[in-house]
Amino acid sequence: MAYLDDVCLAGDYRVVSAALGRLTAAARQVGLRITPSKCELIPCGGADAAVDPRAFPQSVQINCSGSFTLLGASIGSVAFCEQHTLKERVTKAQPLLLALAELPDPQTALLLLRHCASYCKAWAQAALSTTHGGLGLHHASVHAPAGYAASVVATHGLCRLLDPTYNSAATTEAIQAFNHVLPASEHVPIPAPPTLRQQQLSEALDKIVIAKLAVPCPLCDGVADCFGVHAPCGGDRTKRHHALRAILAARAKAAGFHTDVEKPGLLPPRPEDGGAGEDGGSATNGRRPADVWVGNWGLLGPAAFDLAVTSGLRSGHLPSIAADGRRAVSDYEGLQFLPLVAEACSGGWGPTALKTWKELSVALAVRNNEAASVERERLLQSLAVALQRENARAVLRRIE
DSSP states (O other), X not given: OEETTEEOOOSSHHXXXXXXXXXXXXXXXXXXXXXXXXXXXXXXXXXXXXXXXXXXXXXXXXXXXXXXXXXXXXXXXXXXXXXXXXXXXXXXXXXXXXHHHTOSXXXXXXXXXXXXXXXXXXXXXXXXXXXXXXXXXXXHHHHHXXXXXXXXXXXXXXXXXXXXXXXXXXXXXXXXXXXXXXXXXXXXXXXXXXXXXXXXHHHHHHHHHHHHXXXXXXXXXXXXXXXXXXXXXXXXXXXXXXXXXXXHHHHHHHTTOOEEETOOOSBOOOGGGTTOOTTSSSOOSOBOOOSEEETTOGGGOOEEEEEEEEOTTSTTTHHHHHHOTTGGGGGGXXXXXXXXXXXXXXXXXXXXXXXXXXXXXXXXXXXXXXXXXXXXXXXXXXXXXXXXXXXXXXXXXXXX
């Protein structure tokens, strides 16, 4: 077995010695050189193993403890594996976790913790089958009961042909050991059907890992996405969006404008949808291009306002957002409606939104007999409080 420059040869010591010689010769032909002093010989029988060290280069290290590391994974006694894990994983992770705790922005720390420091979660996902979004690198210790149970069931008939007195207790014990790690709803019946295969058993084990990786949506208990939100069911991002939309609609109505929330039929159906409505149904009343529709917005007539909250922590935006808190919202500008875009962390608004808030404040000032600057300050404060309140609620749901 080989991965890049790490090669593992296993078998009888004579076979391993011959393979090492062939590997050394093949490496020399392509300009590579094997350093014997960096090689390790591990007799499986320990110090009492019948291995002749003279069959190997003199500088090869001999490890009779039975404990070693293979591709970074510890193999051997419990004490060795625990010590290796403590040294290579826990100790190295401590500086990272302490540094995350010192970050002034908790949302940035949470994002880094999820995507940069959660190596255990990433490795668990890699161990899933490719069908479930993993790399198919199954843990041998986890899937060993599945392999053993499937093997015992598959060979039961052959064992009975060889030995009519063959006891099926081994089959029962294998199935019971496998069922021990599964919920009752996934238990394999006893006696197991002869068609039982390891793939079926491994898929049942994968379901347990998927359930552990999946973050339940705080609103509907459905599986959330990788960011811990579940917008299709009205998750945290949707609640935050609707809170801002409610403020806009209420203030526009208070200013004397004719408002309509989620007004349908403003655009014709998409041709590729075959005349379907916004929700994918058969209705032909057109699409909804705006969160809030204002029928008498100034001299230009009706206006369609569309609210969006974007994040400056997206990949590729961190350097620019550090220099300008409103940088992330500029990507939405230039559309054929009035995009009112806010940045989730800093609360900065895009140019179109700032202009809209100014015009709306003037209309409110006329109706309420207040200074336009006062109305504008109130409006921005209400929007900022609603935005950060929903951000805080989203975080609290995940730490309770």
